[in-house]
Amino acid sequence: MLPRTLARSLKREQPCATPLRFATAFSTSSIARLSPLTSVSHSPVFIDKVHEGTIPAFRVLDGEGKLLPDVPAEWREKVQAIPDEVLVKMYRTQAFLPLMDTILSSSQRQGRISFYMTSYGEEGAVVGSAAAWEPNDEVFAQYREVGVLLWRDYPLSSLMAQVFSSVNDEATKGRQMPIHYGSSKHHFHTISSPLGTQIPQGAGAAYALKSTPGRENNCVVVYMGEGATSEGDFHAGLNMASVLGGPSIFFVRNNGFAISTPAAQQYHGDGIAARGPGYGIETVRVDGNDPIAVYLACVEARKRAVEGQKPILIEAMSYRVGHHSTSDDSNAYRSAAAVDSIKKLDSPIFRLRRYLESLPTPLWSTELEESTKAEQRKAIMVEFSKAEKTKKPALAEMFGDVYGGKELERPLKEQKKELKRLIEKWGHSELWKKDLEKFDGGKEAVSRW
Amino acid sequence: MFRSTSKALLKLASRPSTRTVSSSSRSLSSPTPANLAANAKAAVVSPTPTVATSSLLKNTREDALWTPGLLWRDEEAVQVGAPPPDAPHLVEADLQPVEAGGRETTKMNMYSAIRDAMSITLRKDTQSMVFGEDVFFGGVFRCTMGLADEFGQERVFNTPLTEQGIAGFGIGLAAMGKTAVAELQFADYIFPAFDQIVNEAAKYRYRSGGMFNVGSLTFRSPCSAVGHGGLYHSQSPEAFFLQASGLKVVVPRSPIQAKGLLLAAIRDPNPVLFLEPKILYRSAVEQVPTGDYQLPLSSAEVLQEGTDLTIVSYGPPLYTIEGALHLLKNPTEDIQSLIPEDLRHLSVELIDLRTIAPYDIETVVKSVNKTGRCVVVHEASKTGGVGSELAAEVQERCFLRLEAPVGRITGWDTPFGLAYEKFYLPDQLRILDSIIETMRY
Numbered sequence: 001m002l003p004r005t006l007a008r009s010l011k012r013e014q015p016c017a018t019p020l021r022f023a024t025a026f027s028t029s030s031i032a033r034l035s036p037l038t039s040v041s042h043s044p045v046f047i048d049k050v051h052e053g054t055i056p057a058f059r060v061l062d063g064e065g066k067l068l069p070d071v072p073a074e075w076r077e078k079v080q081a082i083p084d085e086v087l088v089k090m091y092r093t094q095a096f097l098p099l100m101d102t103i104l105s106s107s108q109r110q111g112r113i114s115f116y117m118t119s120y121g122e123e124g125a126v127v128g129s130a131a132a133w134e135p136n137d138e139v140f141a142q143y144r145e146v147g148v149l150l151w152r153d154y155p156l157s158s159l160m161a162q163v164f165s166s167v168n169d170e171a172t173k174g175r176q177m178p179i180h181y182g183s184s185k186h187h188f189h190t191i192s193s194p195l196g197t198q199i200p201q202g203a204g205a206a207y208a209l210k211s212t213p214g215r216e217n218n219c220v221v222v223y224m225g226e227g228a229t230s231e232g233d234f235h236a237g238l239n240m241a242s243v244l245g246g247p248s249i250f251f252v253r254n255n256g257f258a259i260s261t262p263a264a265q266q267y268h269g270d271g272i273a274a275r276g277p278g279y280g281i282e283t284v285r286v287d288g289n290d291p292i293a294v295y296l297a298c299v300e301a302r303k304r305a306v307e308g309q310k311p312i313l314i315e316a317m318s319y320r321v322g323h324h325s326t327s328d329d330s331n332a333y334r335s336a337a338a339v340d341s342i343k344k345l346d347s348p349i350f351r352l353r354r355y356l357e358s359l360p361t362p363l364w365s366t367e368l369e370e371s372t373k374a375e376q377r378k379a380i381m382v383e384f385s386k387a388e389k390t391k392k393p394a395l396a397e398m399f400g401d402v403y404g405g406k407e408l409e410r411p412l413k414e415q416k417k418e419l420k421r422l423i424e425k426w427g428h429s430e431l432w433k434k435d436l437e438k439f440d441g442g443k444e445a446v447s448r449w
Numbered sequence: 450m451f452r453s454t455s456k457a458l459l460k461l462a463s464r465p466s467t468r469t470v471s472s473s474s475r476s477l478s479s480p481t482p483a484n485l486a487a488n489a490k491a492a493v494v495s496p497t498p499t500v501a502t503s504s505l506l507k508n509t510r511e512d513a514l515w516t517p518g519l520l521w522r523d524e525e526a527v528q529v530g531a532p533p534p535d536a537p538h539l540v541e542a543d544l545q546p547v548e549a550g551g552r553e554t555t556k557m558n559m560y561s562a563i564r565d566a567m568s569i570t571l572r573k574d575t576q577s578m579v580f581g582e583d584v585f586f587g588g589v590f591r592c593t594m595g596l597a598d599e600f601g602q603e604r605v606f607n608t609p610l611t612e613q614g615i616a617g618f619g620i621g622l623a624a625m626g627k628t629a630v631a632e633l634q635f636a637d638y639i640f641p642a643f644d645q646i647v648n649e650a651a652k653y654r655y656r657s658g659g660m661f662n663v664g665s666l667t668f669r670s671p672c673s674a675v676g677h678g679g680l681y682h683s684q685s686p687e688a689f690f691l692q693a694s695g696l697k698v699v700v701p702r703s704p705i706q707a708k709g710l711l712l713a714a715i716r717d718p719n720p721v722l723f724l725e726p727k728i729l730y731r732s733a734v735e736q737v738p739t740g741d742y743q744l745p746l747s748s749a750e751v752l753q754e755g756t757d758l759t760i761v762s763y764g765p766p767l768y769t770i771e772g773a774l775h776l777l778k779n780p781t782e783d784i785q786s787l788i789p790e791d792l793r794h795l796s797v798e799l800i801d802l803r804t805i806a807p808y809d810i811e812t813v814v815k816s817v818n819k820t821g822r823c824v825v826v827h828e829a830s831k832t833g834g835v836g837s838e839l840a841a842e843v844q845e846r847c848f849l850r851l852e853a854p855v856g857r858i859t860g861w862d863t864p865f866g867l868a869y870e871k872f873y874l875p876d877q878l879r880i881l882d883s884i885i886e887t888m889r890y
Contacts, residue, residue, distance in 0.1 A: 114677035114867070165868040174868030177679040193681035194638055195610060230609035232641060258610045260586040265607045333586040398869035399861070411832055411862045419861070419872065426878045429783045435871045 048269075050277045055270050057317050058297050059287035063346055065354025078296055088363050090131050090291055091356055093150050094123040094349045095369075096376050101322070103380055104163060104178075108326040112388060113163050115178045119144055121289075121321030124348025125253050126223075127151055128294030129316070132302055133221055138205050139188045140198035141223040143179055144253065148223075152186045156379060160387035167393045167440040173400065174393040196228040199237030199250065203311070206246030210309055219247035219305045226315075227258025229272050241311035242279040248311040249301055250281075253288065255320035260333040276313035288316030289348040292355065319346065394440040395419075396449060420449045495779045497772045497877070500732040505752060505771060506703055510554040513736040514543055516705050517750060522712070522741040527573045529628050529665040530718040533743070554736040559729045562704035562737050563592045563669070566711040567630060569741050571600040574628050576665075577715075579605045581615055581632030589634060590671055590730050612638055616645035616668065620653065623663035623720070630715060636672035636724055637681045643689070650720040651695035664718035669711070671727035672700070673765055673828050674874055679867030685764075685829040685860075687805045690722055691838060697721040697746060698805040700764045704735040709744030710803065717746055726764040749809040751816065755798035758887060759816040761839060762826040763802040766875055770799060770826060773880035788881070792888055805835055810842050817847045822887050824856035826875050831859040853890035856883045 060071050060079050067079060101118035108116045119126060126147035133139070135152055149159070161168035163178040171182040171190060182190025192198070202222030209215050228234065229252060241248050252272045256263050269275075276283025282304060286297040294316055301312040319342050323330045330339070356364035399416045403409045408416060427436055427443045436443045498504065507513045521537045545551035557565065570577045579596060585607040587594035597605040608615050612633050619631035633639050639646070646668065654662035674683045690698050697719050701707035707725065714721035752767070760770055774797055780788040798816045802808055817823045823843050825836035836857035843855050858875040866873060 172867075175680060175864065175866040177677070177682065177867055180679075193679075194640075227610040230611045230614070232611060232613050258582070259589060260583045261607050261610065265585075266609050327589070392868045395869065395872060398866050398873060399863055402863045415831070415861045422879060422882060423872075425787065426784065426882065429878060430781060431876070431878055432871075439868075 049274065051270070051274065055273045055283075055285045057285045057287045058293045059290045060293045060296070061290045061351050061355055063351065065351040065356075065358060067355075075296065079292055082292070082295065084363055086131055086295075087352075087356060089151070090127055090295070091349075091352050091364060092372060092376075093130075093147060094127045094291065094352060095372065096150060097123045097127070097147055098349070099373065099376050100380050103377075103384060105322075105326055107384070108178075113178050115326055116163070117144055117179045117325045118322040119147060121342070121348075122253055122255055122318045123147060124291035124352065125288035125294055125316040125318045128288075128291035128348075129221075129251055129298045129314075131295050132298030134218060134302075136187050136215075137218050137302075138202075138209070138220045139186075139223070140202040140205065140220065141188065141191060142195070142198065142225055142228060142253075143191050143193070144225070144255075145223045146179065146181060149181055149183065149186060149188055152188070154181070154183055154186050154188070156383045157386065158183070160383040161390070164387040164390065165392055166387050166390035168387070168390060169393065173397045175397070196224060196231030196233035196237075198222055199224060199228070199231075199233045200240055201237075202248055202250070203237045203241035203244065203246065206241060206248035206311065207244050208246070210246050217306055219249060219302055221249045221251060223251050223253065225258065226252055226254040226256075226263055226272055227261065227266055229275075230258075230266055238275070238279045238281060238311065238313070242281050245310050247305040247309050249298070249305050250311060250313045251298075252313070252315045253318055254315055255288075255318045257320045257324070257330070257334070259324045259328060260330070262334075271315055271317075273313065273315040279311075279313075281311050281313045283313040283315070285315045285317065288318030289346050289351065291348050291352045318348075391440045392438050394445050395436070396445065416449060420446055423447075495775070497775050498768070499772065500729065500765075500768045501734075503733075503768050503771055505767060506733060506735045507705060508736060510552075510736050511544065513554045513705055513738055514539060514552055516709070516738075516744070518745045518748060519709065519738070520743045520745070522573075522743060525573065526575070527716060527741070528576070529574070529716050531716070553739045555739050556734060557704045557708075557737040558731050559701075559704045559707050559725070559733045560590055560592045560731065562708040562735075563711055563725065564594060564596065565737070565739075566708045566715070567593065567596060568599065569712065570628065570630065570715050571596065571604060573741065574715075576626060577604070577628035577630065578622060579630045579632070580608050580618075581669075582608060582610055582634045584608075584632055588632065590725075590727060592632070592669070592725075592730075612640075612642040613645055616642035617649065619666045619668070620645060620650050620663050623650075623666035624653065624661055626665070628665045628715060629663075630667050630669060633668055633670040635682060636670040636686050637678075637684045639668075639670055639686060642668075646696065646720075646722065647690070647693040651693040653695070653720075655695060662718070663720050665715075666720045667711070667715045668720070668722045670722070670724055671730070672724040673726040673728060674865070674870060675728045676870065677867065678865070680864050683865040683870070685724070685827065687722075687724055688829055688834045688838075691806050691835070693806075695719065696806065698724065699746060699803065700724045700726065700805060701803065702726075702764055702767050702801055703729065703733045704737045706744060706801075706803065708737055709742050710746065712741065713743040713746050716743065721746075724764075728765055744803075747804045747807050747809055749803055749812040750801045751798060751812065752801055753797065753799040755796035755820065757796045757820055757822065758884060759798045759800060759813070759820045759823045760826060760880075760884075761800045761802055761813055761823065763805065763835075764828070766826045766828060766880075767799070767801055769875065769877055770880055773877040773884070774799075776877055776881055777884060784878075784881075787885075789885065789889075792885060795884070795888065797884070802835070802839075808835075808839075810846070813839065813843060814846045817843050818850045821847075821850050821852040822890075823847075823851075824858060824880075824883050824887055826858045826880060828860050828874055830862045831857055832862050834859055853887045856887050858883045 062068055097119045105116045105118055107113050126145050130148040130151035139148055162171045162181050165174035172180055180191040199222055202220045206220040209218055273283050273285040284297050286293050301314055305312045321343050399412050423446045543552040547553050567579050583589050584593045585597050615631050619629040622629040650663050673685045687698050699710050699714055701710045714723050825839050827835055836859055840855035858879050860873050
């Protein structure tokens with residue numbers, strides 16, 4: 001690919017008389033692969049892109065959910081071949097997100113949970129991609145991809161347990177802030193707040209898949225925002241994935257903002273997609289607000305990643321309609337009017353709904369919309385209330401899982417004993433009593449340590 | 450306790466020949482009329498103090514101006530490393546009413562005080578720049594509010610989201626003679642920058658035989674617990690940097706301290722990691738001198754003098770200790786039986802270490818030689834923490850004076866679990882218990 005582009009750019013920028021000639025500098029393939037000098041030019045060539053113009057974003061539905069007339073027959077067929085149940089589940093999962101997000105973010109405002117992050121605006125990118133993966137593809141997510149877990153039927157009770165740090169929080173045992181979900185059963189590695197750390201981890205996991213019997217047809221999916229691609233880990237991860245191989249998909253949700261920092265101050269150049277070819281990684285850009293395009297691009301990307309046992313980079317262009325988190329007020333750095341117009345003009349949920357309603361045999365309707373919403377809201381509220389009333393994990397969990405092994409390591413054993421002494425002595429005090437009762441087993445459980 | 454005095458003012462009046470007031474001459478033990486009144490009230494009700502009601506915070510202009518070690522920088526321009534002018538300490542005229550030419554103070558919380566320090570830097574040092582993630586709109590903790598508008602986005606700017614990049618970029622700026630104030634959004638996220646800070650910034654001078662240095666570089670980073678931060682929004686990573694010789698580490702306790710120490714850090718001829726306890730950004734409010742002033746680095750402050758026990762800490766636990774000492778004196782009914790009568794009037798010396806590296810051991814040693822007992826309190830884990838370092842130095846230097854082992858009341862050696870914060874952090878009861886244990890040893 002590079003020599004051809006180079007040639008194009010030479011043609012454009014070098015109106016020199018000498019005919020362009022590229023000589024192969026090294027003959028052995030191994031050296032050619034290791035050296036950039038696979039071809040030479042006889043005048044300096046400066047390039048700032050490897051693709052003519054802007055890398056296009058793959059789109060099949062317009063803003064009204066209509067199949068675009070320019071979609072070629074092959075891809076039109078692929079759109080039409082998506083099974084009904086996939087389409088309906090995709091829509092139901094997408095529509096579920098804002099219902100849950102609204103309830104949980106307002107419960108944070110009421111002080112009932114400590115923190116929350118919404119998926120507003122990015123439902124199409126997350127759910128559209130989730131639908132393309134096999135249920136046991138390993139996911140290394142950032143933090144705004146709860147849609148993947150919902151797609152994989154992660155129980156709502158587990159989700160609420162995590163958010164409320166309840167005793168049923170198997171994901172983090174009350175140790176992490178809300179939205180740091182994780183489930184080995186759902187092949188979803190537990191979220192960690194530091195940005196970009198999951199990217200090289202995903203490369204390693206993909207390399208591991210190559211030599212894991214029974215996982216030959218799986219791949220690794222790494223999610224990140226465009227902000228995280230500025231971390232050094234992005235370079236490390238993509239370069240390692242490219243050099244060492246392994247079936248992996250690096251899915252960038254380009255939502256335009258890293259907290260307050262707009263994408264324009266995050267990178268110059270043609271987005272994140274433009275970096276892929278630099279690593280020798282096949283790359284595709286997709287309209288992240290077109291769930292069908294996201295789905296199809298991901299299905300194709302997955303096929304290439306698994307068949308080629310190699311990485312693929314996907315950049316999904318979307319927009320973070322919500323605040324960064326409940327700790328953020330985005331009105332401080334962007335106009336609410338601009339956000340509103342995006343919400344109205346480019347909603348992935350609306351697009352998919354219109355598409356489903358417009359099918360010859362409509363898969364969706366106003367009646368279904370209303371009954372589904374009522375049913376989903378009810379399910380959320382039931383689990384919400386249950387989790388809210390549930391105790392925190394036992395206090396002993398503070399010391400658990402720091403190290404592996406049956407016994408606590410010496411410092412922890414000593415410190416746990418010290419805390420037990422303190423609680424036996426002071427546990428009745430007003431300063432501790434109520435807090436101790438919040439934990440499963442309360443003070444009683446501590447006395448059994 | 451934690452009171453400032455009007456006696457020293459009288460002393461000042463009686464010593465007209467010395468124009469400069471030694472700030473340490475103002476003892477902390479005798480009350481101002483305002484504090485006396487508060488104390489009289491306390492004798493009846495006595496709620497345990499919090500950051501909002503702490504007597505560690507200076508609520509009057511007079512108290513603020515009496516801040517020990519305060520050094521005025523009245524020059525129009527101040528470059529990094531430039532020595533202060535002669536006689537820059539508090540003088541009588543400073544205490545005159547503002548209309549009569551006295552120094553002004555204004556009520557500020559800690560983020561405003563930090564913003565004020567950066568504003569002064571940008572105004573008085575034309576080579577200075579402030580940058581980091583989300584700095585342009587004001588910062589996620591509001592520390593850079595309005596600075597980009599005031600000083601332009603060439604000097605106050607957003608960076609891409611890369612801590613190692615921000616740290617390295619700052620090193621480059623500083624190596625070229627710029628004054629770089631780099632924000633790393635959370636101390637929990639400082640680790641990608643660890644290499645740049647520890648291997649590069651800290652060693653830049655030494656490795657080049659003193660030919661190059663990045664002394665004009667300051668890293669600011671919000672740290673420590675907030676009540677709901679869990680693993681990655683609560684950490685106090687100061688001890689990781691103790692071995693980075695060449696780097697200074699500072700943790701302020703209040704708005705006055707934050708402004709004065711940050712200005713000192715920026716102007717210090719060494720790279721400084723300035724860790725800002727984020728829980729204090731809004732909750733700690735003081736009358737802060739509006740002018741340009743510095744507070745000394747590598748200098749601990751005795752917040753309360755005492756003779757029976759030394760407690761050393763820094764940052765938010767100082768307020769927890771204040772509460773614990775209040776409980777010791779006025780135990781609530783539920784814990785009365787656990788607090789021996791004879792300890793209720795214990796004379797405790799409380800020290801704010803302020804600079805973590807290189808720290809002021811002399812003040813600590815002087816105190817422990819007097820009291821014979823020492824407890825160190827911090828949020829970070831125990832093993833390899835600042836407490837371990839202090840305990841080792843104290844036993845080495847005060848061995849024959851020690852009546853009890855040096856106590857360390859710290860976070861446990863676990864990550865910072867969200868739901869367990871209450872029992873992870875040193876709280877009033879754990880400090881109280883350690884005071885009793887140390888005294889009863």
